[in-house]
Amino acid sequence: MVSTSSTSFLGSYSGITMETIDQLISAESGKLTQYTNKQTTLTNEKNAWKDINTRLDSLSSKMNTLKEASSFQSKVITNSNESLVSISGESGALNSDYTVSVEQLATSSQLTSHQIDLNGKKVDEKLGLSGTLSFADADGKEVKVDVTEKQSLKDIVSAVNQQSKTAESGLKATIIDNRIVVTDEQMGNRTITASGNLADQFGLSDAKNLTVGQSAKLTVNGISIERNTNNVTDAVEGLTIKLNKATIGETAKINVADDIDKTTKVLQEFVDQYNSVMTYIGETLDVGDPTAENNKTGALVGDSAVVRLQTQLRSLMGSSSSKGSDVKSLKNIGIEIDRYGKASLDTSKLKKAMAKDPSAIQKFFYQKETVTAEDGTTTEKETGILSGLSTFVNEYINSTTGIIATKSSSIDQSIKDLDKQIEQFNERLEVKRQRYITQFTALDTAMMQAESQMQYLSSQIGSVTGNNAN
Incomplete structure (x- = not known):
C-alpha cells in the first residue's frame, strides 16, 4: 500500500498526477463494462423467465378450473317463494320448471x-x-x-x-x-x-x-309426495327440496337452468390469461428495429425455449377433437385465435353451444376415460385439449425438473461466475493502480534528485569560475 505522502508528492516534478493514473486505469477497465453489461443481460433474462413462470402458473390454474365439471354443469336455480321451500341443486339436475306446494311438515x-x-x-x-x-x-x-x-x-x-x-x-x-x-x-x-x-x-x-x-306431504307439478323428512332429496333428480313451512294454497315456482354466466366467466379468464402469456412472450422475443442506433430488444431474443413455448402454445390451442361431437375445435364455442396468436371469445356463440350441449364442451376441454387392456386391467386416460396443454405447460413450470427452473439455475451460476470475474478484475486493476503510483512516485523522486544534483553542479561551476576570475 502506497502512503498518503507518496500520493501527495506524486506529480510534483513529472506532472503525472492521480488524475492521470485514474485516466490510465479507466482506459484499461473496458473489460469491466463488458462484464457488468453481461450481468445486466443475465439478470433481465432471469426476471423475464420468472415473469413467464408466473403467467404460466396462473394459466395452469385457469386450466384446472376448466377441468372441473362444475365449470360447465353448474345450475342456476330461481325460486319464487323462499319462505315456503329452499332449493339446492347438483350438476346433474335436469333443466325444467317446477311448481311446489307443501301440505304438512314432517315431525x-x-x-x-x-x-x-x-x-x-x-x-x-x-x-x-x-x-x-x-x-x-x-x-x-x-x-x-x-x-x-x-x-x-x-x-x-x-x-x-x-x-x-x-x-x-x-x-x-x-x-x-x-x-x-x-x-x-x-x-x-x-x-x-x-x-x-x-x-x-x-x-x-x-x-x-x-x-x-x-310425514311431510308436498306436491311437485301436481304429483303428491310423502317423505319422513323435511329435506327431500329423492323427489326431483338432482334437487334437494327443504320444506320451510306448510301453507295450503301457497306455491313456489322453481326454474332450473344451466349456469351459462359461470361458464362464460371461467372461459373468459382462461382466454385472458392465455393472451397475457402470449403477449409477454412476444415482448421478450421482440427484435425491435435493427436499423435504429439505440435499438432495444426483448430480454429473451433468440432463445429457442421461448420460441418453442410460443409456437407450441399456439398449436395446442388450435388442436381439434375427433370424439364425434359437434365441438371439434375452439371455434365451435366462439374462441378464435388470430394470426398474431391472440385469442378472443364470442360469448353469443358460446351461449348457443352451451344451450345445445354443455357436456360436449366439457369433454372437448377435458375428460377421463377408462381404458381396458387385453389382460383385463383398466387405467384412466386423460383426453381433451387441456390434457395436452397442462402436460406441456408443466414441462416449463415444474419447480424441480421444469425448463424454467433449469434456466434460472443456469443463469444464477453464470451471474455468480461473473461476480467472481468482476471481483478478480477489480483486484488486478487495484494492483496496477498501486504499481503506477509507485512507479510515478519513483519518477518524481528521481527527477527531484536530478534537479538537486544539477543545482549542486551549477553552484560548483559558478564557484570555480569566480575563483578563476580573481
Missing part, C-alpha cells in the same frame, strides 16, 4: 314424562331413586339404564343418551320443566315405548304421553 315422535317432583332439589343433585328405565324405538333398538340413588335427573338423562349412542338408536333425551322428553331423531309416524319401574313412576309408560310424528 318427530316425542314421549314426555309428567313433571317430576325433585323435592326442592336441582336437576344435577342426586334424586334418591333406584330401578330400571328402558326405551325402544320403532326399529326395536333398546336403550336400558340402571338407575342408582346417587344419580341426579341430569345423570339419568345423560345415561340414556350415552346408551342410545351405544345401541345406535335414534332416540335422544333432554329435560324440559323437570320432565324427561325423549325424541326420535327420525321423523314420521314412529312409536317410542318405555318400560321399567321408573318408566311407570315418571308416567313414561302411559301411551297418552306419546305424541306421534307425521
Whole structure:
C-alpha cells in the first residue's frame, strides 16, 4: 500500500498526477463494462423467465378450473317463494320448471314424562331413586339404564343418551320443566315405548304421553309426495327440496337452468390469461428495429425455449377433437385465435353451444376415460385439449425438473461466475493502480534528485569560475 505522502508528492516534478493514473486505469477497465453489461443481460433474462413462470402458473390454474365439471354443469336455480321451500341443486339436475306446494311438515315422535317432583332439589343433585328405565324405538333398538340413588335427573338423562349412542338408536333425551322428553331423531309416524319401574313412576309408560310424528306431504307439478323428512332429496333428480313451512294454497315456482354466466366467466379468464402469456412472450422475443442506433430488444431474443413455448402454445390451442361431437375445435364455442396468436371469445356463440350441449364442451376441454387392456386391467386416460396443454405447460413450470427452473439455475451460476470475474478484475486493476503510483512516485523522486544534483553542479561551476576570475 502506497502512503498518503507518496500520493501527495506524486506529480510534483513529472506532472503525472492521480488524475492521470485514474485516466490510465479507466482506459484499461473496458473489460469491466463488458462484464457488468453481461450481468445486466443475465439478470433481465432471469426476471423475464420468472415473469413467464408466473403467467404460466396462473394459466395452469385457469386450466384446472376448466377441468372441473362444475365449470360447465353448474345450475342456476330461481325460486319464487323462499319462505315456503329452499332449493339446492347438483350438476346433474335436469333443466325444467317446477311448481311446489307443501301440505304438512314432517315431525318427530316425542314421549314426555309428567313433571317430576325433585323435592326442592336441582336437576344435577342426586334424586334418591333406584330401578330400571328402558326405551325402544320403532326399529326395536333398546336403550336400558340402571338407575342408582346417587344419580341426579341430569345423570339419568345423560345415561340414556350415552346408551342410545351405544345401541345406535335414534332416540335422544333432554329435560324440559323437570320432565324427561325423549325424541326420535327420525321423523314420521314412529312409536317410542318405555318400560321399567321408573318408566311407570315418571308416567313414561302411559301411551297418552306419546305424541306421534307425521310425514311431510308436498306436491311437485301436481304429483303428491310423502317423505319422513323435511329435506327431500329423492323427489326431483338432482334437487334437494327443504320444506320451510306448510301453507295450503301457497306455491313456489322453481326454474332450473344451466349456469351459462359461470361458464362464460371461467372461459373468459382462461382466454385472458392465455393472451397475457402470449403477449409477454412476444415482448421478450421482440427484435425491435435493427436499423435504429439505440435499438432495444426483448430480454429473451433468440432463445429457442421461448420460441418453442410460443409456437407450441399456439398449436395446442388450435388442436381439434375427433370424439364425434359437434365441438371439434375452439371455434365451435366462439374462441378464435388470430394470426398474431391472440385469442378472443364470442360469448353469443358460446351461449348457443352451451344451450345445445354443455357436456360436449366439457369433454372437448377435458375428460377421463377408462381404458381396458387385453389382460383385463383398466387405467384412466386423460383426453381433451387441456390434457395436452397442462402436460406441456408443466414441462416449463415444474419447480424441480421444469425448463424454467433449469434456466434460472443456469443463469444464477453464470451471474455468480461473473461476480467472481468482476471481483478478480477489480483486484488486478487495484494492483496496477498501486504499481503506477509507485512507479510515478519513483519518477518524481528521481527527477527531484536530478534537479538537486544539477543545482549542486551549477553552484560548483559558478564557484570555480569566480575563483578563476580573481
